[in-house]
Amino acid sequence: MxxxxxxxxxxxxxxxxxxxxxxxxxxxxxxxxxxxxxxxxxxxxxxxxxxxxxxxxxxxxxxxxxxxxxxxxxxxxxxxxxxxxxxNRLATVPLAKRYGRPTVPFARKYTGADIELLVEMDRANEDVCGPAIVHLLQRAFCVYGDQRYERLSGLSVSHLYNLRKSGGYRALRIHFTKTRTACNPIGVRKAPRPHGRAGWVRIDSVHQGDLDGVKGVYHITCVDAVSQWQVQACVQGISEAFLLPVLAMVIDQFPFQIEGFHSDNGSEYVNHKVAKMLEKLRIEQTKSRSRNSNDNALAESKNTSVVRKHMGFRHTPQKYAKPINTFYQEVFNEWLNLHRPCLFATEVVSDKGKIKKVYKHRDAKTPLECLVLLNEAGLVTFKSDTTLDSLPSKANEKTDLQAAQEMQKPRPICLRYSTNRSKRDRADLAKQSAQLP
Known part of the structure; x- marks a missing residue:
């Protein structure tokens, strides 16, 4: 209205x-x-x-x-x-707009024909740098007398890049490059199939945080896919100098023969030196497939239920890698495999024929108990220097409660107070840090 x-x-x-x-x-x-x-x-x-x-x-x-x-x-x-x-009152000048659209548009210096000539020159010389193209445009007019390049002969290097970004130029220089797949010949991209046998291990790394741009230690989680026998290790970094000796130590700590080695696609495990070491030990190396997150799910779950739970989330300096690794070898790995229960899945077939994994309460047992059952079924091959009788006798030396309590006592201070540190704890940590080499 x-x-x-x-x-x-x-x-x-x-x-x-x-x-x-x-x-x-x-x-x-x-x-x-x-x-x-x-x-x-x-x-x-x-x-x-x-x-x-x-x-x-x-x-x-x-x-x-x-x-x-x-x-x-x-x-x-x-x-x-x-x-x-x-x-303007005294001069009796009325109010009026002092701005407006230009009656004559801005003149265009370089036409579509010039853009086509520039595209032709760039294509022929495979997109060399701007100063070289400008020099070629000047030579085309001044030396060879080609009148088509008269306007382009005065083109500056900076405006050359503006023309290359224009819509007319891009419309003439459209080219598509097919995505190239990363072909890494190291390892086989598949999910390992142990068929109920012990010896196919999954491995993964856990980083213990950064602090002021300084990297922390790395925890190595290596667990068998069937028996859930687990070996933990700690390194200063995931470079080859630190990782290769620790990987050899981890493989040596398993009481049975290792037949498969599965990891994600990280370069710390998928490289020629690790492949050479596994080939020497006659161990098959596999790596996770794209869009199949369950290929290495067991190691990922152990990162949460074991590493993060007992080692915390806070930054741990790299100089603590050696005492942490000693703690793993002497105390922690023994408690994990001889006294800590794990849940084992039972496969149930539905009416539609779908296989579903169910975790029942009666399926909880230690990795050693699972290893004994596998040995009775002939699904495990022990190393020559290891016998099955030595493992239960070692487990019976102390109760599960005593083993858990002893695991808590010798923990390094940096791990014992990784979740919540008081002033006294920080003072003990600083004292222990001063004693380290």
Whole structure:
């Protein structure tokens, strides 16, 4: 709805104030199709009718508020227009727009034909650097007299890159490159199939956080896929200098023969030196497949239930790798495999023929107990220097409770207080750090 208002009878500031008080909830804007020039004329008439230059500060504020309300302009725009009117009042120059669209568009120096010539030159020279292309364009006109390159002979290097980014240039230089798959011949990309036999291990790394840009230690989790026999290790870094000796030690700590070695696609395990070591031991190396997160799920679950639970999440300096590794070999791995129960899955076939893994309460047993059952079924091959009788006798030397309590006592201070450290704990940690080489 459009309302036409004759405001010529508003000749005093008091009348303007009453008008504003009565129309606080109404905002006036220009009518559809009304240009800025009509608003400018309205502002000039109001200022002249009310003798704006002779008004006081308070009355001027009322007039400005009235103009903002009736013109639809912002406060800053109205202030600028009133200032212009005051400066041009004596010269009787009316308010008018001082800006607008250019009547003549900006001239285009380089045409579509020039873009085609540039594309031809770039394609022929296989996109060499900008200065070289500019020099070739200059030689095409100055040396060889090709008149087509007259405008391009004056092209600057900086504007050359602007032309290369233009839509016309890109439309002529579209090219597609097929995605190249990463072909790494190391390892076989498949999920290992142990078929119920012990000896196919899964391995993964856990980083113990950064602090001020300094890397922490790395925990190595290696667990058998069937018996869940687990060996933990710790290294300063995952480079070959630190990792290869630890991997050899981890494989040597398993009491049975290792036949398969499965990891994710990280370069710390998928490299030529690790492959050479596994080939020497006649161990098959496999790696996880794309979009198959369950290929290494067992090692990932042990990272949470064992490493993070007992070692915490806080940063551990690299100098503690050696005492942590000693703790793993002498105490922690023995407790994991001889006294800590694990849940083993039972495969249940549904009515539709789907195989589902169910974890029942009676399936909880230690890795040693599972190893004994596998030995009775002939599904494990022990090393020559290890016998099955030596493992149960070693486990019977202490109860599960005693083994867990003894595991807590010799833990390094950096692990014992990794989740919540008090002032006294930090003092003990600093003392132990000073004693380390």
């Amino acid at each position: 459009a309302i036409n208002m004759d405001e010529a009878k508003l000749r005093t500031v008091t009348q303007l104030q009453e008008f504003l008080d009565a129309t606080q909830e109404i905002n006036f804007t220009g009518a559809p199709g009304e240009g800025d020039q009509q608003r400018y004329e309205h502002i000039s008439r109001v200022l002249k009718r009310l003798a704006y230059p002779n008004l006081g500060k308070g009355d001027r504020g009322v007039v400005l508020a009235y103009l903002r309300c009736t013109s639809g302009y912002s406060r800053s725009q109205v202030t600028r227009l009133v200032g212009r009117w005051e400066s």
